[in-house]
Amino acid sequence: MSLVRLTAEQVELRERARAFVDDVLIPREEAAERAGGRLPEQDVQEIMKAAVAARLNGGRHAPEHGGQGWSAVDYVLVHEQFGRNTNGLWWWVPDAYNVLAAGTPEQVDRYLRPALKGDAWISYAVTEEHAGSDPSGIATTAVPDGDEWILNGEKWFVTSGDVAAAHIVVAVVEGHGPTLFIVDADTEGVEFVDEPLFTHTFPHGHPTVRLTDVRVPGDAVLGGLGQADALQQSWFVEERLGIAVHCVAAMGRLLEEAVAWAGTREQGGARLIDHQGVAFPLADSAADATAARLLVYEVAALADSGADRKIVHAKASVAKLFASEAAYRCADRAVQTFGGRGYIRTNVAERFLRELRVDRIWEGTSEIQRLIISRSLERRGVRQVIA
Numbered sequence: 100m101s102l103v104r105l106t107a108e109q110v111e112l113r114e115r116a117r118a119f120v121d122d123v124l125i126p127r128e129e130a131a132e133r134a135g136g137r138l139p140e141q142d143v144q145e146i147m148k149a150a151v152a153a154r155l156n157g158g159r160h161a162p163e164h165g166g167q168g169w170s171a172v173d174y175v176l177v178h179e180q181f182g183r184n185t186n187g188l189w190w191w192v193p194d195a196y197n198v199l200a201a202g203t204p205e206q207v208d209r210y211l212r213p214a215l216k217g218d219a220w221i222s223y224a225v226t227e228e229h230a231g232s233d234p235s236g237i238a239t240t241a242v243p244d245g246d247e248w249i250l251n252g253e254k255w256f257v258t259s260g261d262v263a264a265a266h267i268v269v270a271v272v273e274g275h276g277p278t279l280f281i282v283d284a285d286t287e288g289v290e291f292v293d294e295p296l297f298t299h300t301f302p303h304g305h306p307t308v309r310l311t312d313v314r315v316p317g318d319a320v321l322g323g324l325g326q327a328d329a330l331q332q333s334w335f336v337e338e339r340l341g342i343a344v345h346c347v348a349a350m351g352r353l354l355e356e357a358v359a360w361a362g363t364r365e366q367g368g369a370r371l372i373d374h375q376g377v378a379f380p381l382a383d384s385a386a387d388a389t390a391a392r393l394l395v396y397e398v399a400a401l402a403d404s405g406a407d408r409k410i411v412h413a414k415a416s417v418a419k420l421f422a423s424e425a426a427y428r429c430a431d432r433a434v435q436t437f438g439g440r441g442y443i444r445t446n447v448a449e450r451f452l453r454e455l456r457v458d459r460i461w462e463g464t465s466e467i468q469r470l471i472i473s474r475s476l477e478r479r480g481v482r483q484v485i486a
Contacts, residue, residue, distance in 0.1 A: 103396045104171035109176055115153050116180035117468035121150045124184040127314040129445055131186040136300030138188075141304075146191040147217040152260055156193040158201060159337065164207055165215040169308035170428035171399040174337070175344040179392075182348025186449040187301045193217035196267060198279060198330045198336055198369055201322035208266055222263035224254035224308055225331075231255075232467040234269070234277065234328075239310065241270035241280060248320075250313040253292070256461075261294065261304035267321060268310065288313035299454040336402065337420040338411055338462040338464060344395045346426035346458055349451050350388035353433040356447050357381060366415060372434065380432040394418050411483050420468035430455050 105113070123146055131138055138146075145222050147434035159174055160166025169177070171418050181189035190272060195214035199221065200210060239252025260266065267284050272278045286325040293307035321328050358381060361372035369378045398414045433440035433448035441448045458463045476485050 102398045103172060105172075105176070109173060112173060113176045113180065113397050116155060116177040118149050119149060119153045119155060120180045120346070122190070124181075124188045124266045127188060128185050128447075128450070129186060131302075132300055132444055132450060136186055136302055138191075143191055146188065147193055153353055154409070157219065158193065160211070160215060164200065171334050171337075171340065171402040172396065174264070175340060175395055176365065176397045177299075178347045179395075180345045182345030185447060185454060187454070189446040190302045195221050196223050196334060196386075198267060198322065198334050200345045201326075201330055202281075206281060206321065213264075219263050219264040220259045220303070222257050222266045222308075223339045224257045224260065224266045224268045228251060228255060231468065232464050234331075237269055237271055237277060239268065241272050241278060243272075244314070248280065248317065249306040250282065250288075250310045252316065253307065253309045255307050256305045257297075257308045258301075259303040259304050260306045260308050261291070266308065269327050269331075272324055277327035278324050279321035279327045279330060280316055280319045282313060282319065283319050286313055286315065298456060300450075309338070325426045328346055332408070333410060335462060336408075337417045339415040339468075340395065340399060340402075342458050342462055343398075343415075343418040343422035344392065346422035346455065347388060347392045347395055349455055350384060350391065350429045351396065353429050353448060353451055354381065354388060357384075357433040357436040360440075368403070377436055381436065384425075384429040384432050387429060391418070391422040391425050393420060407479075407483075409475070410479060410483055413472060413479060415470040416463070416471040416475075419458075419463070420472065422467055423455070424465060426450075426455045427459060452473050454468040473476075 155167030158169040162168045199211045219235050241248045241250050263284050264282050268280045268282050288311045290309050291306045292309045361377050364371045395418050398418045402411045430452040434452050
């Protein structure tokens with residue numbers, strides 16, 4: 100454990116989340132893998148019902164909106180358990196992007212509350228063909244027309260876009276800059292133009308969504324004109340911490356599985372783990388996992404302390420960079436430990452090898468994290484970033 104001291108309530112929360120993952124999610128991994136990530140509707144409903152019963156839905160959202168009101172440390176405690184699961188089955192736990200908390204009372208009632216109960220999914224449409232890690236290239240526009248807005252553009256990699264009741268769309272408003280809009284999925288002019296296949300299997304798709312002269316009411320603006328960047332910085336901190344702690348969790352499970360195998364499998368008259376060529380990579384992975392875990396919990400505690408948001412933002416980038424790069428190394432070593440069995444898709448190491456690869460890309464590539472960190476070293480000072 101890190102130097103973060105857990106309360107009795109936090110220990111109970113962690114164990115509640117662990118039981119949910121062990122009893123509800125992990126037993127469904129292989130079925131999800133064989134089905135390309137999708138589960139029968141009965142399984143989906145059972146997962147969501149169990150998550151709500153365990154009070155794991157809407158973790159970071161306020162209780163008055165239907166959430167749990169978790170701190171950042173609470174959040175990483177739970178997601179360290181979620182991340183032990185492959186195939187992204189934790190995605191079925193009802194939740195919503197944190198920017199929705201900036202909505203009007205009407206938007207909260209219409210979009211946020213149903214999402215936290217599992218009655219609707221909301222997607223977040225940011226990335227475009229020529230605007231990925233650098234959102235300054237966003238070309239989607241929103242033009243006022245009387246009491247309405249007209250949106251035009253195309254969004255890529257819209258997670259849950261195939262099942263969403265509504266999309267949070269980043270569009271540029273002249274004179275204001277990037278702005279968030281809530282667009283109902285059934286609005287005329289919203290269409291799917293591609294459903295790409297990805298390396299991992301996931302509960303929902305990541306389609307390309309095109310908006311052609313899409314009309315939305317004036318009150319579709321989320322959080323105010325020109326506020327997208329400010330709202331998304333808070334979102335990125337949470338998302339990057341989430342990715343980092345999922346990577347920590349994956350390393351823990353990979354080590355458990357690989358050590359158990361290496362401790363019983365015999366080759367050349369000795370157990371695999373008695374061979375330094377097998378044991379030392381596992382030791383390196385343990386060092387990576389330990390360092391990443393300490394880092395994630397310290398950043399979460401810093402966020403809870405009310406520290407400078409820009410410092411927290413930089414440290415969240417450090418956590419995501421280190422944990423995502425380390426986790427992929429760990430998965431590769433685990434596959435090697437299992438040998439040919441590690442290349443079978445029913446093996447947890449093989450699944451994690453595919454799934455962890457994207458953690459070095461989404462919510463800001465490793466190169467973008469390095470850019471954020473290096474700029475922070477200069478602007479905030481080395482000690483502020485690394486202390």
